[in-house]
Amino acid sequence: MNRIQTNRIKDKAFQYFGVFCTFFGLAMLAVFVLDVLRKGIHRIDWDFISNLPSRFPEKAGIFTALMGTCWILILTAIIAIPIGVAAGIYLEEYGKRNRFAAILEINITNLAGIPSIIYGLLGLEIFVRIAGLGQSVLAGALTLSLLVLPIIIVSTRESIRAVPRSLREASLALGASKWQTIWNQVLPAGGGGILTGVILALSRAVGEAAPLIVVGALAYVPFAPSTPLDEFSVLPIQIYNWVSRPQQGFVTNSAAAIIILLIVTFLMNGIAIYFRSRWQKKVKW
Amino acid sequence: MNKIILAVVITTLAACGGSKEEKTPESGTESLSGNISIDGSSTVYPISEAVAEEFRKEAPSVKVTVGLSGTGGGFKKFSRGEIDINDASRTIKEEEMALCKEHNIDYIELEVGYDxxxxxxxxxxxxxxxxxxxxxxxxxxxxxxxxxxxxxxxxxxxxxxxxxxxxxxxxxxxxxxxxxxxxxxxxxxxxxxxxxxxxxxxxxxxxxxxxxxxxxxxxxxxxxxxxxxxxxxxxxxxxxxxxxxxxxxxxxxxxxxxxxxRPLFIYVNSKAVQRPEVIRFVDFYLASAPELTKAVGFVPLRPEEYKAQQDKFAQYHSSKK
Structure with missing residues (x-):
């Protein structure tokens, strides 16, 4: 066997290894989704979605938790997207490449790796106590905004860095100011990537329970929040609460709530993909 | 803003509600309103959830919320006066007592069932x-x-x-x-x-x-x-x-x-027991506990023990008026 043949074998082996890795992840996901569907799908009906929490598993519903999740999602998006995208633009377009920038960059990347419960403790001290927001949806959303900011910043930077330099130069050559260039050329061109980052960030926020428990999200709330200062519950906390209850009925409920949470996430991803593909059609270089 | 309105509502209720409450303790519940915040042990959570659920029929305009940050986590909030009632699956620890003292929080400990x-x-x-x-x-x-x-x-x-x-x-x-x-x-x-x-x-x-x-x-x-x-x-x-x-x-x-x-407890903040809706809720808690602890899988106290807890609470809240 000569060297070319061994290399071909190695090549094939790596290819199969790659296929295996891809399907391994997907298979695990499929097993999990099927298991949850089998356990919980029969439990989902309108009552389950519209009922308040209850001690009877068959009467308990997720209405307040679902509403809380929607509030958290919207508020987190409103707070985190502008700040994150703006920070990303500053770092990439305006910030100077010096030591300070390097330290800033390392710290932002590090922030993305901090366990979420630490953000919960931070949020409890700053937003709940010092800022006096109490155990409110707003305090929860601010905490989760901190949690997802690094993801948005990093993805914004990556996607505007991928915008060709020639595009910026052409815009500047035509007399556009720096801001006009960013707003009219760079952001639309990088929009798809930014949107992907935003969706990843919000999907993460929707699935968090630990930091919100610390901040003071509750498990039994008999009303949906009507202002950002109301108390709230979210789906992951309801799931966490139900899955550890002794009665089998609650475990079924938690499977059903997981399905709803998955649907919320899939819907969000779907909307984002739709907008991204429309966006990309518009951008012509 | 919300907090201020709430505080005003609560103080006006506390000011005028007290005497009304004594005359007609049963029919008075309809007019009760306000918020009661409970947090603490995830073991005791199912009991408090069940009581809160039943209390909704009793006094529909009182908003009762229950969290599950754990006995220790609950006591941390309790000692800062952030919650009205703490669910506990053990008695309060010395350092938690010290924290309560530091923040001028007085409280009453009530047994609600056994595990x-x-x-x-x-x-x-x-x-x-x-x-x-x-x-x-x-x-x-x-x-x-x-x-x-x-x-x-x-x-x-x-x-x-x-x-x-x-x-x-x-x-x-x-x-x-x-x-x-x-x-x-x-x-x-x-x-x-x-x-x-x-x-x-x-x-x-x-x-x-x-x-x-x-x-x-x-x-x-x-x-x-x-x-x-x-x-x-x-x-x-x-x-x-x-x-x-x-x-x-x-x-x-x-x-x-x-x-x-082991016994399971609730701890009630002394400032909270000056509010009629909290008094009514805790009374309701102890009155419905025999049935509800059993329903969620715990062991109720004996009737005379519940009576003792009720008397203890009645004495406590009347001393705080």
Whole structure:
């Protein structure tokens, strides 16, 4: 066997290894989704979605938790997207490449790796106590905004860095100011990537329970929040609460709530993909 | 803004509600409003949830919320006056008392029910039927780590099979209680066991492992009886029942299942008991606890014990007026 043949074998082996890795992840996901569907799908009906929490598993519903999740999602998006995208633009377009920038960059990347419960403790001290927001949806959303900011910043930077330099130069050559260039050329061109980052960030926020428990999200709330200062519950906390209850009925409920949470996430991803593909059609270089 | 409105509503209610309440305690509930915030133990959570759910029918405009940040986490908020009632699966610790004092928080402790901790083995385990507290201590104490590995090290007639341990995670009040009762020192045990805060995980572990021994709440045993075998516990004190005693509603209630039955508490803030809706809620809690603790899988106190708690509370809130 000569060297070319061994290399071909190695090549094939790596290819199969790659296929295996891809399907391994997907298979695990499929097993999990099927298991949850089998356990919980029969439990989902309108009552389950519209009922308040209850001690009877068959009467308990997720209405307040679902509403809380929607509030958290919207508020987190409103707070985190502008700040994150703006920070990303500053770092990439305006910030100077010096030591300070390097330290800033390392710290932002590090922030993305901090366990979420630490953000919960931070949020409890700053937003709940010092800022006096109490155990409110707003305090929860601010905490989760901190949690997802690094993801948005990093993805914004990556996607505007991928915008060709020639595009910026052409815009500047035509007399556009720096801001006009960013707003009219760079952001639309990088929009798809930014949107992907935003969706990843919000999907993460929707699935968090630990930091919100610390901040003071509750498990039994008999009303949906009507202002950002109301108390709230979210789906992951309801799931966490139900899955550890002794009665089998609650475990079924938690499977059903997981399905709803998955649907919320899939819907969000779907909307984002739709907008991204429309966006990309518009951008012509 | 919301808070200010709330505070105004509460103070006006507290100012004018008190005397009305005394004259017509039953019909007065309709007009009650305000917020009651409860947090604390996830063990006690199902009881508070059930009471809050029933109270909604009693006083629809009172908003009761219940959280589950754990007994310790709840006491942290309680000691800062951030919540009205704390659910607790153990009594308050000295340092928590000190914190309350520091923030000028006075409180009353009320027992609302009992929980039994069950020592369980795999159903095919035919050698263990009863175990003494001393033997449990030998298994669980910190010195046993890495040493007590086989069943026959505990009792020579038991087989030379490995023993696999399952128990509550170190963050839970259940762990504190078990170690206090068995090892003699709270929060101290061997570390080489499978721990989980989720008792359902422990049920799975014990029921799938022939050489297992574990402990968790009575409600989890009752729901999974077919997959588990409870072990009778002998505290070698004949005053509260001779020999090994199996956990059940009766033995927990008559206190013969010692030392592994524990009381569950609620702690009520003294400022909160000046509000009529809180008084009404706590009264309702104690009045409905006999039925509701049972419904969610715990053991109620005896009627005279509930009466004692009610009297204690009545005395407390009238002294705070």
């Amino acid at each position: 039994g901790l069950v020592v369980v083995v795999h159903p095919q385990n035919n050698w263990v039927n009863e175990i003494t507290v001393a033997e449990l201590k030998k298994i669980w104490e910190p010195e046993a780590q890495g040493k007590i590995k086989y069943w026959n090290q505990i009792r020579p007639e038991w087989p030379k099979e490995e023993i696999h341990l399952y128990g509550a995670g170190v963050e839970s009040g259940t762990y504190d209680y078990f170690t206090e009762a068995i090892v003699g020192k709270s929060h101290s045990s061997r570390g080489d066991y499978t721990g989980s805060e989720d008792d359902n995980v422990l049920v799975q572990g014990v029921s799938g492992d022939k050489n297992s021994l574990g402990f968790f709440g009575l409600a989890y045993f009752e729901e999974n009886k077919a997959k588990l075998k409870a072990v009778a516990v002998d505290d070698q004190n004949d005053a509260n029942g001779k020999g090994g005693i199996l956990p059940s509603v009766e033995t927990v209630l008559n206190k013969s299942y010692a030392p592994l039955s």
